Amino acid sequence: MNAGVKAATATAKTVTKNEYDTDYELGQDNVQIMGMDIHNPVFGVSAGLILLFIIGTLLFPAEAKVALTSARSWSIENFDWLFMIGCNVFVIFCLALIVLPVGRVRLGGTAARPEFSTFSWFSMLFAAGMGIGLMFWSVAEPVAYYTDWYGTPLNAAAKTPEGASMALGATMFHWGLHPWAIYGVVALALAFFCYNKGLPMTVRSAFYPLIGERCWGPIGNVIDILAVLATIFGLATSLGLGAQQAASGLNYLFGIENNLSTQIAVIVGVTCVALLSVARGLDGGVKLLSNINMVIAAALVALVIVLGPTLKIFGSIGTIFGSYVENIVPLSNWVGREDGTWYHGWTVFYWAWWVSWSPFVGMFIARVSKGRTVREFMTAVLLVPTLVTVVWMGVFGGTALDQAANGVGELANGISDVSLAMFQMFDNLPLTSIMSFVAVMLVLVFFITSADSGSLVIDSITSGGKTDAPMLQRLFWATLVGIIAGVLLIGGGSEALTALQAGAITTGLPFTVVLTLMCLSLYKGLRTEIY
Template sequence: MFWPAALIILGFVLYAVIGQETAADHVQTVQDEIVGNLSWFYMALVSLFVIFVLWVGIGRFGDIRLGKDNEKPEFSTLSWLAMLFAAGMGIGLVFWGVAEPLNFFDAPMPGTGESDPEKAQFAMVRTFLHWGIHPWAIYVVVGLAVAYSVHRKGRPVSIRWALEPLFGDRVKGVWGDVVDVIAIVGTLFGVATSLGFGVMQVASGMHFLDWVDDPSSKTLLVILIACITAIATLSVVSGIGKGIKWLSNINMGLAAAIMIFVIIAGPTLFIANGMTESTGAYLQEVARMSFDTGATHGDEGTSWVNGWTVFYWGWWISWAPFVGIFIARISRGRTVREFVCGVMLVPTLLTFVWFAVFGGTALQQQMNGEHDYTKDGVSTNNALFEMLDTLPGGTFVAGVAILLIVLFFVTSSDSGSYVVDMLASGGDPNPPIWSRVFWALAEGAVAIALLLASGSGDTASLDTLKTAAIVIAFPFSIVMIGLCIATLKSFREERKAYLEAKQRKEQERLVDETVAVIEEGFDNGTIPSGGGNTDDDGGSDLLTKPKP
């Protein structure tokens, strides 16, 4: 898979760099067609993914172990949760923790009430929808199928082998190659664009703290990408058990420290009340929102849903090969129930707390007139730093937040490189070091090339790559439907084999007990060892009860 994927990536990058405007128009047209005409498909499909994984995890298949029957988990629960959280969406929470609720407050969906409390409630609940159980359900669909294939069946780390129950030996051919190449290309595109856009937030934060004069300087952005890529390369070379695990644990510690600071220095009581209220509202509204295409509010409603919710679903699906395979790789020894609950529920709860703390603090300040974030439009890059700056000691914490952003990007980059390398190496769970280095450097090189190709203050090439990642999500969503069917088929066969084995064991136990009773009867004389007498009625007295 190495050369086909590498050539496709190189060709598309040249296309995006050389013909910036043309490439952007072409890719955007394809995305508009997908998002505009298939929004109903995305909304229904992702909601069905949620139903599917909850049913599989809670139901009778939950006891199936992703490994040998008595195998223990490879990583501790804390390290496991830290790694999957950091790879899955840690950086997104830092980037959008303040900005997304403020954007929804400033420009809510048509049909939302006009009062500030109504807009604030909508902002938090809709944010919970975009970052709650739905994206993690998408990751579980891929991760569970791959984890069962790899850890239970002993197959290579590859999406094609997760489809084996559905297609049999055909996964070894061209269609299997196509699936893995799509996964490689989508993963690298997603990580490279996140790296490119992420350093812009880092640069904005450095400018906000007066560390640099020009946050849009291409030299500064290239240096930042180079530094992040260098750290990520060292991490991915060290392997999952060292660099990736250590950085993920550090990330979780730093994130927790900043969050606790905001809870103490910010509106503590409002945060606690808002968390409780928003969670309750989310639980009441989640079913309706899951299928809400905005159609009842006309073109404005569908446009809003397409621009936010449907776009998010596509973005999460485009990241599903990367995150799904990575969490599958680190989940050896977990049961299906542990996998589903750990991947879906724990990160979702942490996400809700995060948005309640950061987004809730900003919304409270906005409604009370303490700080106007929407005066000149919400600044997505600076929103976090603006909020921290309003708190005592916030300037220092803003500096720590920049470090946190950098480390989260490192963990996303090294995890992405590791996944791409496993796929490109034919499913080797421990790919060679040289290829790990190649893919880690390739992500940074792609981000740098597209940034340099864009004009001053422009991100046209990066936008094209990001849009291309969303476009790739559509064919991969079809693959995900196949993964659901393949997983269900595998689990049913496993359950059937388990029940048959249990029945055989029960039969063997009954036979053993019967033999033991007969042998005991012979030993104590209850059952005569001779031929026995015949009663008048023709019956045998071999099995007569003993006399008192």
């Protein structure tokens, strides 16, 4: 066993039966290339598939979009039951871990203590988890449901008080317990097997209790390759589409032309700042930016509460919580749904997207969570973000629905452009320019933290699970994500990015099975710490 693994194992709690003794040496399959320490099977195959995908998408953007969109639709239409059952299981499993005896287990052993303050820890996991999505969909999604843009949840009547309540509850359903449970399963599994069992920080390690030494072979390589592809495709898609959204916001605010040059400039700017953040390390980079994010986000929420319909906002917070609790079971059901268009186009799509992002977000959360108990970890990862999201959705979604219901502004006509929905809402509030500018800055900083944390995750997977690989590797991956987004935007535009997104979502199907097995493996491992 490699000295690094031995040292990690020595600091973890001793396992009576030595079931985690392994002959695998961290880095034994690695090669040194241009100052980088890379895991050859995973890095080589992932790089080849990424290159092949980019070339094919650039040469045939329309065909790639059709093929991958069809694959995504096939996955969602035929395996909706798998996504729904799987995600429901993840929620129940995570809630159970909070109350079961295994909740006392501390990540890193009984003597381990947290590396980051609770505020910084929460800021980082929230920024990586879904901060950027909430900037757009907290306004666009409830208005879309209320105005029947693409179906209504549980066939609720559009443009009615009941429809407004359901719109808020269904939006919260997509951003509450279920996505955080998906992230929580992956994050806890990776953190536990790395910090308590001394295994590498890579997805395959979570399956050691189930398949033993075989996780270091071809099976493990396939799992890690899927994780790399899902992560880099998801990040590149978000950066490319986000550049278009940011450019729309700049055009709306300052009249800057929303063209390819502006979008590429946004990508270059975000990538450069992300590289600077990477070079500063975890403390001086992601942690600092995440803390700044939370302060700015809190300030924006406070502004909207004060300048918006304050009493109605507080009422919306209560409404969204009540509607979420009331409808979580029927919305979680997959049998006999009569709202098929909405159900497949929104809920199942979201579940596939969250699952495809789970390797990225889960591994990053694991990386910053050493020293927390399982109970503390799950409470913070599952319950606290859900409560914060209730407030966020109540403030922004409630304000937007108030405008739509009263015929105020452009939102009264429904959603014309998701990227502009929040700015259209700000148009009808005082200090419009200030709030819109703060929102654009917040969006850009969220993108930067995603690029930085994403490069850390991809670096760990492609180096065979190392958390101290050369800085050059993280810089390489952060740059590559920006290049992929820019190249696809230049060569194929929205069609290429949509194809990339469809490819990422399609990986959610096999990963749902992977995560289900991960639950079993994780519980089996946790029990060794208690019994």
